[in-house]
Amino acid sequence: MENRYKKIVLVLITFVLLILMFISFGGRERITFIESKLGSLMLPIQKTLTSIGNFVDEKTEPILNVLNYKSLNENLSKENEMLKEQVVTLTMNQKELTELKDLKLALRYVERMDSEGYISCNVIAKDMGNWFNMFTIDAGSIQGVTKNSTVINGKGLVGLVYEVGENWSKVISIIDQKSSVGFEMLRVDNDFDGILSGTTNYELIGELFDPKATVTVGDYIVTSGLGMYPKGIMIGQVYEVDMDKDLILNKIKVTPVVDFKKINKVMVIPYVEKQDIPIEENTEQIPESSTEDDQGGE
Amino acid sequence: MKTRYVILLAFINFIFSSTIFQLLRINGTLFNTCIIISVILAALSTKENAIVFALISGALQDVFLGRILGVNFILYGLIVYITIRLVEVMFKGNFITPIFLVVLSTFIYHFGFYIMMFFLQSTIPLALLYSKIMTEVLINSIIGFFIYAHTFKKVHGYKLGDFNA
Numbered sequence: 001m002e003n004r005y006k007k008i009v010l011v012l013i014t015f016v017l018l019i020l021m022f023i024s025f026g027g028r029e030r031i032t033f034i035e036s037k038l039g040s041l042m043l044p045i046q047k048t049l050t051s052i053g054n055f056v057d058e059k060t061e062p063i064l065n066v067l068n069y070k071s072l073n074e075n076l077s078k079e080n081e082m083l084k085e086q087v088v089t090l091t092m093n094q095k096e097l098t099e100l101k102d103l104k105l106a107l108r109y110v111e112r113m114d115s116e117g118y119i120s121c122n123v124i125a126k127d128m129g130n131w132f133n134m135f136t137i138d139a140g141s142i143q144g145v146t147k148n149s150t151v152i153n154g155k156g157l158v159g160l161v162y163e164v165g166e167n168w169s170k171v172i173s174i175i176d177q178k179s180s181v182g183f184e185m186l187r188v189d190n191d192f193d194g195i196l197s198g199t200t201n202y203e204l205i206g207e208l209f210d211p212k213a214t215v216t217v218g219d220y221i222v223t224s225g226l227g228m229y230p231k232g233i234m235i236g237q238v239y240e241v242d243m244d245k246d247l248i249l250n251k252i253k254v255t256p257v258v259d260f261k262k263i264n265k266v267m268v269i270p271y272v273e274k275q276d277i278p279i280e281e282n283t284e285q286i287p288e289s290s291t292e293d294d295q296g297g298e
Numbered sequence: 299m300k301t302r303y304v305i306l307l308a309f310i311n312f313i314f315s316s317t318i319f320q321l322l323r324i325n326g327t328l329f330n331t332c333i334i335i336s337v338i339l340a341a342l343s344t345k346e347n348a349i350v351f352a353l354i355s356g357a358l359q360d361v362f363l364g365r366i367l368g369v370n371f372i373l374y375g376l377i378v379y380i381t382i383r384l385v386e387v388m389f390k391g392n393f394i395t396p397i398f399l400v401v402l403s404t405f406i407y408h409f410g411f412y413i414m415m416f417f418l419q420s421t422i423p424l425a426l427l428y429s430k431i432m433t434e435v436l437i438n439s440i441i442g443f444f445i446y447a448h449t450f451k452k453v454h455g456y457k458l459g460d461f462n463a
Contacts, residue, residue: 014372017367017368017371017372018368020367020368021366021367021368021369021414021418023367024365024366024367024368025366025418027365031361035361035362038361039361039362042309042313042362045313046313046316046317049313049314049317049318050317050318052318053317053318053320053321056321057321124317125313125316125317125362125363126316126317126320126363127316127363128312128315128316128319128328128330128332128359128363129328129330129359129363129370129411130326130327130328130427130430130431130434131411131415131422131427132365134363134364134365135363136316136362136363162365168362170362170363172365177422177426178365178422199426201326202326261323261326
């Protein structure tokens with residue numbers, strides 16, 4: 001009798017868990033009160049321990065990397081020379097951009113997406129497993145974080161908010177195998193689009209939509225604005241290009257600009273659903289000649 | 299060991315694994331202390347303690363750092379169930395016992411994870427994770443062996459593998 005009772009309980013628990021799995025698949029819109037409070041309770045302890053860990057890591061890193069400094073120095077010198085050349089080009093572009101901005105103001109052009117109100121926060125816990133790449137941050141619904149908000153740091157794109165607690169949130173990083181990011185090449189012209197996904201070893205692989213796209217090793221890529229991520233956030237640098245003969249597509253391998261092994265401080269750009277501006281309203285404000293000017297400027 | 303200490307152990311383990319222990323990743327691989335402690339509790343403590351620890355650890359991992367609720371909860375529960383069944387027919391005082399149990403449990407965890415992710419259409423090809431899984435198996439078995447040996451001496455009063463005791 002007791003065995004039968006145990007079996008029934010076990011079947012019931014399994015059934016409930018299976019339902020839970022399907023409900024939580026893809027992230028929940030809201031988490032329960034208990035989860036939220038429990039997370040808030042553990043937050044100060046996790047925050048303290050993570051800061052201790054970061055401090056230890058910061059202090060021990062120079063000792064562990066002492067042998068790599070020579071090659072690192074050489075690479076930095078090369079990069080410095082390249083950057084000097086880029087500064088000249090960018091100054092010219094900046095001048096052009098200022099002129100275009102003035103023109104935009106004069107034409108009262110409507111901004112579609114304006115990313116304001118960045119939320120600065122710390123990474124307090126990282127995934128314990130080896131399958132996915134998730135972490136927790138110390139900002140939640142109280143601070144204004146919403147599901148699908150973009151997470152960045154000083155270098156570039158970090159990931160996307162998956163679930164939001166009271167003052168903590170779960171984030172999926174872009175190097176997670178299951179994440180996908182729409183990208184474009186960081187170029188003045190021929191900024192081909194594509195899609196990137198994570199791998200298990202801190203790199204990204206992607207495909208370009210245009211089979212005739214030309215990509216070279218060393219090209220930088222940024223978010224294209226397709227999907228959840230805002231346009232123009234730095235993702236990484238191409239380090240390998242392969243042509244998939246079966247799919248006639250260019251495949252690229254990308255090193256992210258963000259060092260995911262040492263990610264401590266991040267910023268959240270709250271997700272705002274894109275609202276379509278009525279075309280009539282938009283065209284009323286932009287005279288016909290302005291569209292030609294904008295295209296010419298690009 | 300009282301149940302409240304087991305619950306506390308599960309919380310401490312979760313907090314440490316998600317913070318300080320992250321420094322100890324080797325080639326991006328982190329050892330799994332939940333598996334190690336679950337196996338040791340199942341072999342050297344009571345069934346109840348092992349089940350409580352495994353389920354709380356699984357739930358914490360699912361809620362705060364997991365993609366899908368219930369996956370770790372089920373897997374840690376399964377590992378404890380299998381370990382309890384195995385230790386009934388195994389000699390706990392042998393050197394091989396902890397290594398065998400931890401290695402087997404780590405493989406069960408990853409295989410189970412793969413199957414579940416397959417049905418939830420979230421799987422990652424095992425080939426990509428091969429080196430990570432093997433590294434985890436190796437580190438888990440080394441750490442598991444030392445913790446098991448230490449706990450065994452505390453529980454039984456003699457050293458692991460001391461057949462003259």
